[in-house]
Amino acid sequence: MKSFEFFEPTTLAEASRLFAAExxxxxxxxxxxxxxxxxxxxxxxSVISLQxxxxxxxxxxxxxxxxxxxxxxxxxIEVSDEIRNGYTALAEGAAEIGSIxxxxxxxxxxxxxxxxxxxxxxxxxxxxxxxxxxAGANGExxxxxxxxxxxxxxxxxxxxxxxTRFRLPSPASGxxxxxxxxxxxxxxxxxxxxxxVDMADGTITGARIGLAxxxxxxxxxxxAEGLLAGKSLTDALLAEVGEAAAAxxxxxxxxxxxxxxxxxxxxxxxRRTVQEAVARAQV
Amino acid sequence: xxxxxxxxxxxGDEYDLLIEPRKTLLAVLRDTLGLTGTKEGCSTGDCGxxxxxxxxxxxxSCMVLGVTAAGKAITTVEGLAVDGELHPVQQAFIDTGGxxxxxxxxxxxxxxxxxxxxxxxxxxxxxxxxxGGNICRCTGYTKILEAVMQAAEEVQATA
Ligand code: FES
Ligand code: FES
Numbered sequence: 014m015k016s017f018e019f020f021e022p023t024t025l026a027e028a029s030r031l032f033a034a035e036x037x038x039x040x041x042x043x044x045x046x047x048x049x050x051x052x053x054x055x056x057x058x059s060v061i062s063l064q065x066x067x068x069x070x071x072x073x074x075x076x077x078x079x080x081x082x083x084x085x086x087x088x089x090i091e092v093s094d095e096i097r098n099g100y101t102a103l104a105e106g107a108a109e110i111g112s113i114x115x116x117x118x119x120x121x122x123x124x125x126x127x128x129x130x131x132x133x134x135x136x137x138x139x140x141x142x143x144x145x146x147x148a149g150a151n152g153e154x155x156x157x158x159x160x161x162x163x164x165x166x167x168x169x170x171x172x173x174x175x176x177t178r179f180r181l182p183s184p185a186s187g188x189x190x191x192x193x194x195x196x197x198x199x200x201x202x203x204x205x206x207x208x209x210v211d212m213a214d215g216t217i218t219g220a221r222i223g224l225a226x227x228x229x230x231x232x233x234x235x236x237a238e239g240l241l242a243g244k245s246l247t248d249a250l251l252a253e254v255g256e257a258a259a260a261x262x263x264x265x266x267x268x269x270x271x272x273x274x275x276x277x278x279x280x281x282x283x284r285r286t287v288q289e290a291v292a293r294a295q296v
Numbered sequence: 297x298x299x300x301x302x303x304x305x306x307x308g309d310e311y312d313l314l315i316e317p318r319k320t321l322l323a324v325l326r327d328t329l330g331l332t333g334t335k336e337g338c339s340t341g342d343c344g345x346x347x348x349x350x351x352x353x354x355x356x357s358c359m360v361l362g363v364t365a366a367g368k369a370i371t372t373v374e375g376l377a378v379d380g381e382l383h384p385v386q387q388a389f390i391d392t393g394g395x396x397x398x399x400x401x402x403x404x405x406x407x408x409x410x411x412x413x414x415x416x417x418x419x420x421x422x423x424x425x426x427x428g429g430n431i432c433r434c435t436g437y438t439k440i441l442e443a444v445m446q447a448a449e450e451v452q453a454t455a
Pocket of ligand 2: 394395396397399400401432433434435
């Protein structure tokens with residue numbers, strides 16, 4: 014690992030000022046950065062830890078929904094009753110990251126700010142309509158999660174801007190996340206699909222579908238979502254929804270699987286995820 | 297960068313150290329403190345051999361910068377025995393023969409200890425899944441899980 018200057022600011026303003034410098038990197042949980050620095054794919058001149066800034070971690074009620082601090086460990090999200098009950102897809106996504114030892118370090122903010130199209134929590138945050146709060150030199154702003162990503166490893170964050178928390182609106186009636194993978198644990202997602210549905214009297218009143226690892230950025234399957242609104246679920250509708258989701262993606266072929274396989278699996282897994290989210294909404 | 301003054305609390309002992317920020321907690325434990333029970337396998341977070349407990353949580357110490365562990369309570373495999381008496385999970389690994397070369401053993405023992413502290417009442421399947429971040433290249437895991445299940449019974453019986 015190359016040498017770097019290490020900072021542990023205690024305020025966001027100070028962290029933001031330090032992070033605005035050239036070749037600066039933020040340290041959240043360290044699970045991506047420390048490994049990247051060892052491999053020398055990351056060679057920052059300064060590393061700014063967020064660990065000493067008070068108030069960046071924790072799950073709290075917020076209006077009718079919840080606020081999840083960016084420094085909240087994904088293990089805490091995975092085991093939180095509030096998240097498991099109200100935002101099931103996110104608990105399921107968090108549980109898919111690495112191992113318990115890694116989830117005890119990794120943070121939600123880090124998982125998202127890294128902007129990997131394959132991040133395990135991102136499909137769920139898309140389906141659950143998360144709002145991302147950001148602090149920077151010019152004050153605070155907030156963007157919907159589907160406007161955060163601009164490319165692999167890239168976001169709308171400007172130099173010095175730091176994600177501070179994720180706000181989720183009141184819980185959907187049901188949600189679910191499926192990760193397509195080979196190993197039971199410690200695997201990268203071939204595909205991640207999350208769905209959240211609102212239901213009233215057996216009718217779907219609204220639906221959101223998040224897809225990870227099927228395009229340069231995580232995406233929503235808007236057309237598929239539109240097909241579900243105002244309907245009750247039938248096999249014919251599910252088939253249409255699966256096809257629409259598959260059409261929304263632009264997958265690549267890589268070591269792990271081909272683009273054709275990914276597209277086919279998006280179809281299959283979207284159907285399964287939506288079906289399960291609807292089933293959960295009805296209990 | 298210059299070394300930073302850091303106080304680490306490892307197995308209840310305080311150490312005043314000067315650490316380079318780029319040193320991982322794993323490197324500090326092994327190279328600076330000579331606590332070589334914690335092993336370096338992959339150094340990329342994939343094998344679990346470097347597992348230690350920090351403030352009650354099992355973590356892969358190869359992913360932690362040593363300077364960020366200041367002020368936290370660190371427990372390594374060397375700190376599990378109390379007054380010369382092995383922790384139930386250590387004894388169980390001996391009783392069942394839950395190791396061959398032994399390289400993965402400290403990581404499994406420390407990870408299991410954290411799981412038992414959190415909730416010993418798990419099925420074998422649940423323990424198997426929860427230990428998914430620990431890799432063993434020798435045993436085939438059968439004896440390891442036997443050991444963990446024995447320790448879980450022991451811990452519940454004495455709880
Ligand atoms: S050495 Fe840390 S996980 Fe392998
Ligand atoms: S006993 Fe040799 S790696 Fe597990």
